[in-house]
Amino acid sequence: MDIDVFVASGSHDKSRIATAVSLLNGVQSEFRLAVRVAPVDTAALGNAGVLEPGTALKAASRFGEQEHKVWVTDAPFADNWFSHEDRATSVITTADWERYFAPPSLRSYVIYQLAQTCTIFAADLSEEMLENIAHEPPRGCANDLSANKANIRFGMLAGSLCPECAAVMTQYGMSDEQVAAVRRMLALVRDEALGTPRPLDPLSAFVVMRFSAFDENANAYEYGVKAGIEAAGFTCTRADDSYQPGALLTKVTKYIERSRVIVAKVDVQNLNVYYELGVARALGKDIILVAAQEQIGGLPTDINNLEVLTYPTGDYKALRESLTSALMPLVPRA
Ligand SMILES: [Zn+2]
Incomplete structure (x- = not known):
């Protein structure tokens, strides 16, 4: 599956996002990601640099030619979530990560979010379907809800997709190879979050x-x-x-x-x-x-x-x- 990852040309996070993408491409070959320049910035969407989820998803869904796309932006969401996604489009914000949540590094946060995005795209899940199967309270699975934002760390440290979620994703159409690819991505997050990155x-x-x-x-x-x-x-x-x-x-x-x-x-x-x-x-x-x-x-x-x-x-x-x-x-x- 080809996925375009859009980043604003002036973004301070651009090089770290590019590194995250190249690490993801290096550990698996089911999802082929490419960094692209985002055609609009958040100012164009109004609301003083704060993103309304529906508007942001709609805007991102028109980016580029590829069916599957991700917009990584440093503007926060109005509802304060880390990301929103819907079947073939995902918007991830890096806002506040370094101020409130790092470590783990911004790079491993982006890897984690992109791994989740790949799962959602492969299983063709709508945001509503995803919420129905997400874990709350968290159990250290990439599919944790993280209603309390700081809980995202459990999922990053565990770096896994629980067997129950893997089974559900497979029912929704994800292949065994795609599940294995996502698990390799999550292993990258775990190794970095634990402070033991493995050079590859x-x-x-x-x-x-x-x-x-x-x-x-x-x-x-x-x-x-x-x-x-x-x-x-x-x-x-x-x-x-x-x-x-x-x-x-x-x-x-x-x-x-x-x-x-x-x-x-x-x-x-x-x-x-x-x-x-x-x-x-x-x-x-x-x-x-x-x-x-x-x-x-x-x-x-x-x-x-x-x-x-x-x-x-x-x-x-x-x-x-x-x-x-x-x-x-x-x-x-x-
Ligand atoms: Zn799970």
């Missing part, structure tokens, strides 16, 4: 495979895996740059944590590969499995129902090309 490079791929030299496996890495990753615009890293006894596992975990996607070559029985695959899975990473066709029979049952990119042994061009196509949808929108 949206264009980095970490390769998990057996190390070897001068054989089929080594060639597959050099001419298939590495070349395919780099052709998609990602940097390619493997943990074998230098051998540091005892520190390898810590290093590998850090690489996995920091990478947008994990590419695992699973055609050779190797316990390290499966261990690292488990770490990547637990961290909610996108994973692409590759294997030579002739050797795919020996996959362990835990992973033999996952999709694997296969290539005829020795055909590194086929490997390179299928890997590049699998990675392209993960490239963040410019």
Whole structure:
């Protein structure tokens, strides 16, 4: 789903909103957000810089060409809410955040609000439907009502969409992939709110495979895996740059944590590969499995129902090309 995020050209928050958007695009690919210049400012809407919710939503719904749009403004709402949304349009205010509620940072507040907006758009909820299912009192879910504004912190610290809400959103048409994407967004909010942000490079791929030299496996890495990753615009890293006894596992975990996607070559029985695959899975990473066709029979049952990119042994061009196509949808929108 493509979503345009409109910000006034003179807004002091513009760079922080742009950072929030790029972080969101970096952790998932279901919702592709783009920052745009808002065609009107709040002065044009009258009322001395205070937004009447209905008027603001109506104005924002006419911004740009995209069906789904968000207006992030620093003008407060007349009813003092953080945001208003209706099916395909959302208006979020940053007014008072830094004065009364930060920390968490304004950036993580914007990420949190945009994650909620993505949920509402994906489930096609009207404001009324949303109010009917919102939690009051709050329970640490992105769907908390926060009638007492300071309670928004519970939802940010918890950084989760509760199972009940996930089920309801799915009934309203949100896909499992979209729910997973929103949960990754909320994990960003939680990590920042707890003061433990995890650095993530949206264009980095970490390769998990057996190390070897001068054989089929080594060639597959050099001419298939590495070349395919780099052709998609990602940097390619493997943990074998230098051998540091005892520190390898810590290093590998850090690489996995920091990478947008994990590419695992699973055609050779190797316990390290499966261990690292488990770490990547637990961290909610996108994973692409590759294997030579002739050797795919020996996959362990835990992973033999996952999709694997296969290539005829020795055909590194086929490997390179299928890997590049699998990675392209993960490239963040410019
Ligand atoms: Zn909930």
